[in-house]
Every structure is written in C-alpha cells, then in structure tokens.
Amino acid sequence: TLFRSNITTTWQYNVELTLKGHTYPERVYILGAHHDAINWDNPMVNAPGADDNGSGVAAVLEIARVLAKFHYIPESTIRFVTFSAEELGLIGAYHYAKNAHESETNIVMMLNSDMISNCPVGEDEWIVQLHTYPNSQHVTDLAKEITTRFTELDFVETDRYSNATDSYPFFDFGYPAIFFHENIFSPNYHSGQDLVVNTNKHYAAEIIRIPLGMLIKENKYGFPVKTMDFNTLNEASKAFPNPFDKKATISFTVEKPAHVHISIFNAEGTMVEVVDQAFFQTGQHAITWDSKDNNPGLYFCRILTNTSEQFITLIKQH
Ligand SMILES: [Zn+2]
Numbered sequence: 016t017l018f019r020s021n022i023t024t025t026w027q028y029n030v031e032l033t034l035k036g037h038t039y040p041e042r043v044y045i046l047g048a049h050h051d052a053i054n055w056d057n058p059m060v061n062a063p064g065a066d067d068n069g070s071g072v073a074a075v076l077e078i079a080r081v082l083a084k085f086h087y088i089p090e091s092t093i094r095f096v097t098f099s100a101e102e103l104g105l106i107g108a109y110h111y112a113k114n115a116h117e118s119e120t121n122i123v124m125m126l127n128s129d130m131i132s133n134c135p136v137g138e139d140e141w142i143v144q145l146h147t148y149p150n151s152q153h154v155t156d157l158a159k160e161i162t163t164r165f166t167e168l169d170f171v172e173t174d175r176y177s178n179a180t181d182s183y184p185f186f187d188f189g190y191p192a193i194f195f196h197e198n199i200f201s202p203n204y205h206s207g208q209d210l211v212v213n214t215n216k217h218y219a220a221e222i223i224r225i226p227l228g229m230l231i232k233e234n235k236y237g238f239p240v241k242t243m244d245f246n247t248l249n250e251a252s253k254a255f256p257n258p259f260d261k262k263a264t265i266s267f268t269v270e271k272p273a274h275v276h277i278s279i280f281n282a283e284g285t286m287v288e289v290v291d292q293a294f295f296q297t298g299q300h301a302i303t304w305d306s307k308d309n310n311p312g313l314y315f316c317r318i319l320t321n322t323s324e325q326f327i328t329l330i331k332q333h
Contacts, residue, residue, distance in 0.1 A: 027099040029107045032079060034093045036234070042091035043115075044233065045125040046079075046226055047108070048072045049101030049181050055205040065211045066201045071128035072097050074195075074223045081227065084284050085315040085326045089234035091123065098181050101129075102205075108181035116188040124154050124233065125192040126226040127182035133201035134218035143168045143222050146177040146194035148186040154193045154229075161228035164332055165312050166221050171198065195222055224312070227282070231313060231328060252318055258330035259306070265290070265316050265327065266301045273320040279304060279329075282313040290316070306331050 030050065036042060048071030052064020063069075079095045081087075098107035115122055134141060143162065147155045155172065162170045177183060182192035197218075203209040252267040265277065276292040290304045304316070314329040 027107060029099055029111050030097045032095040034079075034082065034087075034089060034095070036091040036093075037088045039091045041121055043120055043122045044089075044091060044093045044230060045096055045122055045185070046075055046093060046230065047096045047098060047125060047181055048075050048128045049099070049107065050097040051099050051102050051107075052209070053102040053205055054207055056207055060207060062205075063207065063209050063211075065209050065214050066132045066197070067130045067204060067209055068101070068128075069211070070130060070132035070214060070219050073219065074128040074131065074226060077220075077223055078227045078230070081282055081284070082230075085280070085328070087231075087326070087328060089230065091234055093230060093234070101181055105181055105184050109184040109187075112184040112188045112190065115185075115190075122185065122190040124229075125182055125185040125190055126154075126229060127180060127185075127192065127194045128222070128226065129180040129194060130197050130201060130204075131195055131222045132214035132216065132219035133197045133199055133203075134215040135199065138167060138217075141168050141218055141221065142198035143170050143225065144175075144196040144198050145170050145172050146180075146182070146196055147172055147174055148177060148182070148192050150186060150189065151191040151193060154191045157229050157232065158193050158195075158225055161225050161232065165228045166224045168221055168225075195225060197222075224282075227313065231330065252325050252327055254316060254327050254329050257328075258332045260332060261307075262303050262305050263316075263329055263331075264301050264303045265318070266299065267318050267325070268299045269295045269297055269320075272296050273322075275300075276317075276319040277302060278317050278319070279306075280315045280317060281309075282315075287314070304329075 049068050050072050052062040054062035075095050100106035145158050182194040185192045203213050254263045254265050275295045277290045279288045280286050291302050311331045311333050316327040318325045
C-alpha cells in the first residue's frame with residue numbers, strides 16, 4: 016500500500032505479502048513490524064536501525080521464509096506486513112488499520128515485533144516482554160502458552176510501551192493485538208550505533224518462535240499440498256497425535272505402488288532424520304517417528320515419491 020500524509024509528505028510504502036487461508040480465507044492474521052529507522056543524534060546521517068527495527072522485520076521475513084519453504088497452508092489467511100513511518104507516529108500502521116476497519120476486514124490477531132534483539136545477558140536470564148492490550152486476553156494467553164512450551168525464554172507481561180508501536184493502531188480500531196519486545200532496552204536506541212554487531216541474534220531467534228508458534232497453533236498444522244504431479248499420494252496424509260510428546264504416527268496413502276521417502280525437517284530447514292525409505296504398495300500405510308532427544312518445537316515431515324511431495328506440520332511439546 017502506498018500513502019502519504021501531512022507529516023510524511025513523501026510517498027511511503029507498507030509492504031505486504033499474503034498467504035491465503037485454506038478454510039477461512041476471510042479471517043486474517045497480521046504479522047507485522049516497522050521497517051523505517053531514525054537517528055536522533057543527527058537526522059541527516061544514516062539510521063542503521065538494526066535493533067529498531069531490523070530485528071522485527073527479520074521476524075516477519077524469517078517466519079515467511081520458513082512457512083514458504085514447507086509449503087505451509089494455514090487455515091486462515093496470514094498477511095506479512097512491514098510498516099513505514101512508525102517513528103513519525105505510527106503513521107503506516109494507522110493507515111493500514113484504518114483501511115482494514117473501513118473495509119470491514121476480519122483481523123483476528125495482530126502480532127507485532129519491535130526491538131527484539133538487544134540482550135547482553137546469558138541465556139539463563141533471557142526474558143521477553145509481552146506488551147498486552149485490554150481487548151486481547153486470548154492473544155496474551157496464547158503468547159504465554161507458546162513462550163512456555165516452545166522457547167527457552169521467561170516472559171514479563173506489561174503494557175508499558177503498548178501505545179508506542181504498530182500494534183496500537185490495530186488495538187485502537189478494535190482488533191486484538193500483542194507486541195513482542197526485548198527486556199533490556201537497547202542503549203543504542205535511535206542512534207548511529209544501532210548496528211547488527213550490537214544485536215543478539217540468538218535471543219531474537221528465540222523470540223521469533225513465539226509469533227511463529229502462535230500462527231501454527233491457531234491455523235492448525237497445515238494442509239498437505241502437493242507440489243509436483245498428483246498421482247502417487249492420496250491427499251489424506253496426516254500425523255497423530257499432533258502435538259505429540261515423543262512419538263508421532265505418520266499416515267499416508269499410496270495410490271500407485273511407489274518408492275516413498277519419509278523424512279523430518281526442523282524449523283530451520285535442516286533434515287534431522289530419514290524415518291523410512293522403501294517401496295510401498297497401493298493402500299494406506301502408517302509409520303512412527305520416535306523424536307528421541309530432539310528439542311520441543313516445530314517439525315515438518317516430508318513424504319516424497321518420484322512424482323509427489325507432501326509436507327505435514329508436526330509440533331513436539333515438552
Ligand atoms: Zn521501533
């Protein structure tokens with residue numbers, strides 16, 4: 016979307032990518048972050064903005080990358096949006112939320128990351144701030160659940176900066192929202208020293224698991240998609256139980272006898288195990304993946320033949 020205003024007299028872009036929902040395409044989840052940066056030391060020089068808010072933009076891009084890599088098809092629509100002109104007063108997000116409201120868009124949840132990479136302390140002390148909104152109890156509860164089950168982070172719940180970032184306009188128009196934020200405020204805030212070298216990427220990656228997990232939990236575990244020819248595997252591939260604790264059974268149906276390769280990938284896209292590779296006759300088959308000492312979190316099972324490929328999303332809980 017393109018817009019300008021009294022303050023931003025130049026044309027500004029909100030950048031948006033839509034992943035259309037399989038079952039409820041009219042229900043919309045927004046994964047957002049602002050992409051503009053500012054330098055208060057001197058507005059005429061570079062504003063590197065690595066933490067504020069390259070880190071939040073990285074959250075949006077990385078989640079889009081992971082979901083695309085595994086051909087994840089959500090139940091409802093997910094929009095990946097980076098907003099402009101946040102630093103001048105949440106202008107891009109206000110423009111977006113106002114348009115959504117006027118067009119009666121059904122936004123069920125807005126997940127906003129802003130400054131999520133400053134963390135000079137050891138992993139045992141990693142804390143994420145969950146900035147909450149009074150209309151958003153379900154979102155808050157979901158964020159707390161995912162943080163506890165799928166990350167190494169502790170959390171603190173606050174609304175201290177809730178009105179100072181792009182989730183606020185969505186709340187203002189009545190949409191449920193949450194804002195993820197580092198617990199130790201960056202000393203390089205709005206300065207020329209807000210550089211990548213001063214960020215903690217591992218801490219940021221841990222925070223990024225929260226909106227990813229929330230989107231997966233809310234949108235079911237995805238719908239199998241076939242990316243090649245459709246004639247070997249039946250559509251009904253699934254895993255159960257899901258989420259699982261240690262072992263998950265993967266069921267698939269072969270429509271023509273075929274060599275089938277079944278493997279597991281983690282959320283980073285690395286193959287962690289080949290569960291089976293064998294010749295299967297026509298009919299339904301089930302194999303069990305013992306996840307052993309793999310960490311809790313998100314996994315993808317790939318079922319591959321020479322003419323079909325399917326992915327099933329798996330969630331391992333503690
Ligand atoms: Zn910011």
